[in-house]
Amino acid sequence: MSESKSLFSSDFAPGALSPDRPKLLVVDDQPVNIQVLYQVFSESCDVFMATSGKQALEVCRQKNPDLILLDVVMPDMDGIEVCKALKSAPETRDIPVIFVTSQDSPEEETLGLEVGAVDFITKPVNPAVVKARVKTHLMLKIQTDALRELASVDGLTGIPNRRRFDERLQTEWRACRRTELPLSLIMIDVDHFKKYNDHYGHLEGDACLKMVAHALRGDQWRARDIASRYGGEEFVCLMPETSLEDALTKAEAIRERVFALAVPHATSQNADRVTISVGVACTIPGEGEPDSLLSVADEQLYKAKEGGRNRVEGIFV
Ligand SMILES: [Mg+2]
Incomplete structure (x- = not known):
C-alpha cells in the first residue's frame, strides 16, 4: 500500500x-x-x-x-x-x-x-x-x-478456478455478442483419472493434475484467453474472437503437449501414459445463455471419449 x-x-x-x-x-x-x-x-x-x-x-x-x-x-x-x-x-x-x-x-x-x-x-x-x-x-x-x-485462483494448480472462468465466460459472451465475433471454448478431461488415483494414490493424482495445468499454462495464450481448472480432473479454456479452426489447432497442441509429458499410467485402457480428451465448441453469441457453450463442449468431450480418448472433437453451433 x-x-x-x-x-x-x-x-x-x-x-x-x-x-x-x-x-x-x-x-x-x-x-x-x-x-x-x-x-x-x-x-x-x-x-x-x-x-x-x-x-x-x-x-x-x-x-x-x-x-x-x-x-x-x-x-x-x-x-x-x-x-x-x-x-x-x-x-x-x-x-x-x-x-x-x-x-x-x-x-x-x-x-x-x-x-x-x-x-x-x-x-x-x-x-x-x-x-x-x-x-x-x-x-x-x-x-x-x-x-x-x-x-479466483485454484489452490492446487495455481491457475484460475471455475469461479473466475464463469465470470469471464459471462463477460466475453457479451463482448463477442457486441462485436459479432466467434467465441471458442475448449473442455479438457484427463483420461481414466480415477484409475490413476486408485493405482498411484491421491498425492500422485494431484501431481498429475499440476503437470496438466502446467502444460496448459505453458502454451501461448493471448491476453483475453483464459485456461482454468473447472473441477476434479476437468480443465476449461476460453478463447474470445477465435474461430473453430484456430480453437481446434490450439486444442490439438494441448493434447500433444500432455501426451509428450509421458507421465506413466499403468492402468489406462487407451495408452501407456496420461492422456486427455478434448471437446471444442465455437459460436457467435446470440440470444442464448453462455452456459449453452459449456454444454456443447461437454457433448464434444463425450464424443472424444466415446471415440477412443486421447483425441479432440469440435463443432461450430
Ligand atoms: Mg452538471
Whole structure:
C-alpha cells in the first residue's frame, strides 16, 4: 500500500510512479468542472474525461477505470442513471463511484448511495478533501481487487478456478455478442483419472493434475484467453474472437503437449501414459445463455471419449 500513498504525497516526483497508475474517470457536462479535477489528479493518476453519461459508459468499457467521479446533474442521461447502468453490468459493477454535485440535499445523497455510489462530494470541490476521499476509495479498490484475485485462483494448480472462468465466460459472451465475433471454448478431461488415483494414490493424482495445468499454462495464450481448472480432473479454456479452426489447432497442441509429458499410467485402457480428451465448441453469441457453450463442449468431450480418448472433437453451433 506504500505505493499508493506515494501517489498522493505532496513531494510527488514524476518517474517515481509505479507503471500502474490509478485510472480515474471524471464525468461532468461542464468542461470547466472537469478541468478543476484534472488539475488535482493529473500528476498522480491517469485521468480520463467524459462530458455525457453515454460517453462515460463508453469510456468505462474501453479504459476500465479504478474509480469514477460522477456529476449528478447532466442533460439526457444523468449521474444516477449512469451509476445504475454501471452497477447492473458485471464488467463495471465493481468500479467505485463518487458523486460530485452542487446540490447538497440529504435526499439526493441517499438516492446516490442507494444506486451504489461509495461517497459524495459537493461542488465547488476542495482539492484536499477530494484527494483524501479518492485516495481512501482507491486503496479499498486495490485491496478488494487483491482479495478477488486470491479467490479466483485454484489452490492446487495455481491457475484460475471455475469461479473466475464463469465470470469471464459471462463477460466475453457479451463482448463477442457486441462485436459479432466467434467465441471458442475448449473442455479438457484427463483420461481414466480415477484409475490413476486408485493405482498411484491421491498425492500422485494431484501431481498429475499440476503437470496438466502446467502444460496448459505453458502454451501461448493471448491476453483475453483464459485456461482454468473447472473441477476434479476437468480443465476449461476460453478463447474470445477465435474461430473453430484456430480453437481446434490450439486444442490439438494441448493434447500433444500432455501426451509428450509421458507421465506413466499403468492402468489406462487407451495408452501407456496420461492422456486427455478434448471437446471444442465455437459460436457467435446470440440470444442464448453462455452456459449453452459449456454444454456443447461437454457433448464434444463425450464424443472424444466415446471415440477412443486421447483425441479432440469440435463443432461450430
Ligand atoms: Mg452538471
